[in-house]
Amino acid sequence: IAGITQAPTSQILAAGRRMTLRCTQDMRHNAMYWYRQDLGLGLRLIHYSNTAGTTGKGEVPDGYSVSRANTDDFPLTLASAVPSQTSVYFCASSANLGINEQFFGPGTRLTVL
Amino acid sequence: DQQVKQNSPSLSVQEGRISILNCDYTNSMFDYFLWYKKYPAEGPTFLISISSIKDKNEDGRFTVFLNKSAKHLSLHIVPSQPGDSAVYFCAAGVSHTGGFKTIFGAGTRLFVKA
Numbered sequence: 001i002a003g004i005t006q007a008p009t010s011q012i013l014a015a016g017r018r019m020t021l022r023c024t025q026d027m028r029h030n031a032m033y034w035y036r037q038d039l040g041l042g043l044r045l046i047h048y049s050n051t052a053g054t055t056g057k058g059e060v061p062d063g064y065s066v067s068r069a070n071t072d073d074f075p076l077t078l079a080s081a082v083p084s085q086t087s088v089y090f091c092a093s094s095a096n097l098g099i100n101e102q103f104f105g106p107g108t109r110l111t112v113l
Numbered sequence: 114d115q116q117v118k119q120n121s122p123s124l125s126v127q128e129g130r131i132s133i134l135n136c137d138y139t140n141s142m143f144d145y146f147l148w149y150k151k152y153p154a155e156g157p158t159f160l161i162s163i164s165s166i167k168d169k170n171e172d173g174r175f176t177v178f179l180n181k182s183a184k185h186l187s188l189h190i191v192p193s194q195p196g197d198s199a200v201y202f203c204a205a206g207v208s209h210t211g212g213f214k215t216i217f218g219a220g221t222r223l224f225v226k227a
Contacts, residue, residue, distance in 0.1 A: 035217075092156070103159070104157045106155055
């Protein structure tokens with residue numbers, strides 16, 4: 001079934017640890033995105049990628065990094081996790097960067113203690 | 114400062130009646146608007162969209178209305194069904210030099226009572 005997968009489903013992490021959230025899509029979409037969802041704040045864009053090999057900063061990029069080595073994968077890395085990064089993280093993709101419908105993964109619930 | 118606001122955190126409606134979810138925005142450059150629906154433990158799914166050149170778009174039980182002068186859009190669900198109970202996110206998009214930006218509202222949780 002075509003779509004987006006995210007791993008892990010949930011994770012509890014000690015502050016200061018490094019963590020990579022994985023995201024894979026099989027729709028051959030050019031654009032991919034990482035959002036975090038926090039109560040009362042909706043979905044906020046962390047980083048995005050227009051196409052393989054290019055990335056850009058979103059609304060809340062600090063403390064996060066991404067890479068886009070190929071079309072399908074778009075991992076999000078927290079180099080040194082802090083409690084304020086406790087959130088639900090959603091990966092999404094769209095055919096192209098622009099005003100397009102985005103397809104979301106099921107999310108990763110991350111708790112940083 | 115939130116550019117896209119959904120001022121009602123929750124809404125409760127009786128099955129069969131109309132649900133109206135509202136969204137306000139501040140940036141007049143937004144030229145495309147989308148609604149997403151989210152069930153617990155799932156990612157958001159696209160529901161309906163509207164371009165700024167239109168003031169209404171309809172898809173089955175779902176209709177989105179756009180009032181550009183008031184910077185306001187609304188999602189109407191008629192008739193409401195229990196399966197519509199979910200969180201609804203309004204999103205606004207603008208194309209700008211060097212990229213694209215979509216801003217999401219905080220969401221409104223809809224409860225449809227049987």
